[in-house]
Amino acid sequence: MRQSFIKKVALFMCTVMIFCAIPLNGAAVGSDVSVKAQTSTESGSASAGETNQQEQQVLYAFKQVLAAVKKVVIAINDYLEEQERLEQEQTTPVVKPADKEDTEKENGLSESGIAGYLYDAKEKCFYTASDPWQRIVGYNELFDIFSEIAFIDFDTIRFKFDYKKENWMIQIWKGQYGLLFYGAEIGVYKKPADRKIAHYDAVGDSERLKMSMDFYEYEKKLFTKAEWNKKFSRPYGYYWWCTGFIPGNRNDEFDKLRVDARITAKDYDMLSGITRSMEKQGIDYKIKGLDIIFTYQ
DSSP states (O other): OHHHHHHHHHHHHHHHHHHHHHHHHHHHHHHHHHHHHHHHHOOOHHHHHHHHHHHHHHHHHHHHHHHHHHHHHHHHHHHHHHHHHHHHHTOOOOOOOHHHHHHHHHHTOSOOOBTTEEEETTTTEEEEOSSOTHHHHOEEHHHHHHGGGGTEEEEEEEEEEEETTEEEEEEEEEEEETTTEEEEEEEEEEEETTOOSOEEEEOOGGGOEEEEEEEEEEEOOTTSOOEEEEEEEEEEEEESEEEEEEEOOOTTOGGGEEEEEEEEOSSHHHHHHHHHHHHHTTOOEEEETTEEEEEEO
């Protein structure tokens, strides 16, 4: 009975992800039509080249999403088979030595979670595991454009900089995630400098950055004045994607959501690149060693 329920949930989740990928495919087809229309009405190799690049970006993003869906299907199937095997053998899990288990947890390598999400009972928030299916997708600005289809709406800011001959980007989101949750994210991405399309890959384990995140909401409770209340914290550690989500709906009042973050650069070259990008966008920050401490509101 329990396995039947899990399979239904898994099938539902895969269906949702496939339908989320369909708009990208539709956008790719639409881009092809627009290219033909544009070439018949406009002249100039510059505009045609720009349209072709946008088309390639859409197709690349669509392929990445399909690859991620495939990874999720395989992961869920493996999970269900493992659960069935354990039930049939009626074995008890092997307890790992405490030091090894703690090390794996500290490095974020032991987390998996169903569909890449876990729950922090202490902070009362959901968050993404260290290696979820979204990691294979990377990041493309098209994802933010199509997010409204999944009822995701947010404020976001991107810090782009060059580091070790590659294009890096740190992006922060805060807002509504579906109809039932709101929260924030910090993602770390990079791409080769010679990649012409603006699609970023999630950084590898050795390239993750140490960071922490506190999420605040400006709210007024009964018989008290309005103030910033901390809703949850994500602990300081290595992340490529630091996230937190709590139940509720903000109704587009994203100016009443705040992210206090601490990001540790790998060296002073990276520190300089990040802070220059922050300054261009008017973000105030403090420096403590290689730590960048700032607020996004």
